[in-house]
Every structure is written in C-alpha cells, then in structure tokens.
Amino acid sequence: VKITAYGVRELEEPYFQRLNTNGFELTYVRELLTHENVGAAADADAVLVRGNCVVDRQNLQQFANWGIKAVFTRSVGYNHMDLQAAADLGITLARVPGYSPYAVAELAFTLGMTMFRHVNLGITQTQQANFIVNDALFSKEIHTATVGIVGAGRIGLTEGKLYQGLGAHVLGYDPYPSAAAEAALDLVELPQLLAQSDIVSIHVPYFPGKNDDLVDADFIKQMKPGAVLINTARGELVNVSAVLAGLDSGQISGYGADVIRDEVAILGQAFASAADLPSAEVQRLLAAYPRVLITPHVGSYTEPALEDMIRISYQNFQDFFATGHTTNEIK
Numbered sequence: 103v104k105i106t107a108y109g110v111r112e113l114e115e116p117y118f119q120r121l122n123t124n125g126f127e128l129t130y131v132r133e134l135l136t137h138e139n140v141g142a143a144a145d146a147d148a149v150l151v152r153g154n155c156v157v158d159r160q161n162l163q164q165f166a167n168w169g170i171k172a173v174f175t176r177s178v179g180y181n182h183m184d185l186q187a188a189a190d191l192g193i194t195l196a197r198v199p200g201y202s203p204y205a206v207a208e209l210a211f212t213l214g215m216t217m218f219r220h221v222n223l224g225i226t227q228t229q230q231a232n233f234i235v236n237d238a239l240f241s242k243e244i245h246t247a248t249v250g251i252v253g254a255g256r257i258g259l260t261e262g263k264l265y266q267g268l269g270a271h272v273l274g275y276d277p278y279p280s281a282a283a284e285a286a287l288d289l290v291e292l293p294q295l296l297a298q299s300d301i302v303s304i305h306v307p308y309f310p311g312k313n314d315d316l317v318d319a320d321f322i323k324q325m326k327p328g329a330v331l332i333n334t335a336r337g338e339l340v341n342v343s344a345v346l347a348g349l350d351s352g353q354i355s356g357y358g359a360d361v362i363r364d365e366v367a368i369l370g371q372a373f374a375s376a377a378d379l380p381s382a383e384v385q386r387l388l389a390a391y392p393r394v395l396i397t398p399h400v401g402s403y404t405e406p407a408l409e410d411m412i413r414i415s416y417q418n419f420q421d422f423f424a425t426g427h428t429t430n431e432i433k
C-alpha cells in the first residue's frame with residue numbers, strides 16, 4: 103500500500119520508519135498539503151495529513167480522480183477536512199481520536215502557570231535591565247487558587263489533574279462529561295466556572311460555523327477579574343478583539359495561546375517581521391506581548407504524542423485496507 107504523508111518533518115521520519123511494521127510504502131512531503139503540492143499523491147493508494155492541511159473539495163476531488171479512497175489525519179481535530187465533499191466523493195476520512203493527552207495538557211498548564219506567576223512580565227522586565235518589583239508581579243499561590251477546565255475530555259482532564267497535583271481547586275465544565283471527569287473534577291455550569299476560576303483553559307473541539315468565537319465579550323465579562331485565559335485548542339474558538347479589550351480593561355490579566363485563527367497562512371513559515379504577517383489579528387496579538395503569549399501550535403509536538411499519532415494512523419490504514427473500515431472514521 104502506497105501512502106503519501108504530508109507535513110512530515112525531518113525529525114519525524116525515523117518514527118515513521120521504526121513504527122512501520124506493516125510494510126507501507128511511504129512518500130514523505132515536508133510541507134503541509136496545499137493546492138500546489140497535491141500532485142505528490144498522484145500514484146498513492148492513500149493519503150495521510152495532519153492539522154492545517156488543506157483537505158477541501160478541490161483536493162479531495164483530485165484524490166478521487168486518482169482512485170484514492172482513504173485520506174486520514176494524524177490529528178485529533180478534523181476541522182481542516184470537508185466531510186461533505188469526502189462523502190460525496192466516496193472517500194473515507196479517519197483521524198487519531200487521542201494521543202498522549204499530556205502533550206497538550208502540559209503546554210496549557212505551563213502557559214497558565216507562567217502567566218499566573220507573572221513569569222512573562224518578570225522576564226520581559228529583566229531582559230530590559232529593569233529589576234523593579236512592581237505590583238504587577240505580586241501573585242497568588244496556585245494551591246489557594248481555582249482553575250477552570252472548559253471541555254473535560256482527555257486533555258482537559260489531564261490538565262486538571264496536573265493542577266490538582268499542585269493543590270489547586272479544579273472546576274470542569276462539559277455538557278457530556280465522562281465518568282472519569284465526573285470522578286476527578288468538580289463539574290459545574292459554565293457561568294460558575296468563569297466566575298470562580300483564576301485560570302480558564304479551553305479544551306473543546308472546534309466545529310466550523312457552530313462554535314466560532316465561543317470565547318466572546320460576554321464570556322470574558324463573566325470571568326473572574328484578573329484571571330488568565332489559555333487556549334491550546336483552536337484559534338477560531340476565541341474572539342481576539344474581545345480578549346484584547348479584556349486585557350486593556352484589566353478584566354483578564356493574560357492570554358496564552360498555542361493556536362491562532364487561520365493558521366494555514368502562517369504556520370511553518372518565518373516572516374521577516376510582524377509587519378509582514380498576513381493577519382492583522384495575529385499582529386495585534388503579538389503587539390500585546392507580554393500579556394499575550396503565543397506558541398506556534400506545538401502542543402502535540404512531543405515524543406509520546408508523535409508515536410501515538412503515527413502508530414494509530416498506521417492501524418487505521420491497516421484496518422481500512424483489510425476490512426474497508428476503521429473504528430476511527432470521521433462522518
């Protein structure tokens with residue numbers, strides 16, 4: 103079986119090779135899938151992508167023309183895939199429903215603690231040779247604080263447990279909580295979580311057209327004054343204008359994000375300066391440093407997560423080519 107895998111960094115290739123116990127014939131493409139490089143899959147039997155690859159109707163039509171029946175993503179999120187187009191073209195989509203939840207949870211936790219203890223402000227000052235200890239650096243301690251996890255799936259729950267390890271009181275909001283979340287977290291309604299939490303961390307899937315701007319002015323108004331907001335899920339879930347207004351008014355004290363809106367145009371590229379970025383929104387976020395911290399979508403970029411993504415993707419292909427189905431299909 104020939105698989106063209108998009109967005110495979112050099113570092114990832116040895117993992118792809120070592121875990122390939124199925125004898126798949128891999129073609130690696132360094133770049134994410136675009137309209138320009140779709141041809142790299144012309145003689146493939148299947149395609150493997152990751153988040154931010156362009157799996158729209160145009161590319162799916164190309165794949166269908168070449169007889170490709172399986173286009174799988176090694177991400178949890180699948181907002182980059184056109185489900186309707188795939189169904190129309192008879193292409194099966196599948197994903198990796200979960201990889202090491204510590205990957206994203208640890209990053210969200212680290213961003214949260216960095217801003218909670220004002221490390222972002224302190225480092226920025228000392229880098230400017232400013233050693234004044236001003237009121238902005240005065241902090242609570244996390245074991246006396248409350249953390250709110252919005253979306254208590256595997257990642258949110260894992261982050262909640264990290265905070266519990268430090269003694270924090272952890273609230274969770276989830277419309278469909280798992281038994282594990284019910285057992286571990288103090289589950290409450292969203293308004294209560296927002297009113298009480300010193301750190302709010304977002305871990306909900308993004309459904310285009312359904313929960314865009316979940317975090318809007320009203321959400322931020324309901325947050326505890328001075329709280330920190332963390333988003334390691336998807337940029338589209340957060341209205342940046344509302345966040346920046348919340349920072350300006352002091353309603354929130356920090357925004358840490360591993361994700362930005364429309365990442366496809368920005369991720370994986372180095373621009374000469376912020377002025378060259380193709381997004382005014384991201385320019386505004388960067389200008390708000392150090393109250394806004396942005397990382398380049400690296401939550402899942404860890405050894406265990408990478409291994410899980412590749413292993414489960416191979417299993418998806420194995421199942422699909424053996425039976426015509428995988429348990430991880432997206433419909």
Ligand code: COI
Pocket residue numbers: 152153154176177178179180399402
């Ligand atoms: C996901 O798995 O949903 C991610 O956000 C990972 C990313 C590399 C697309």
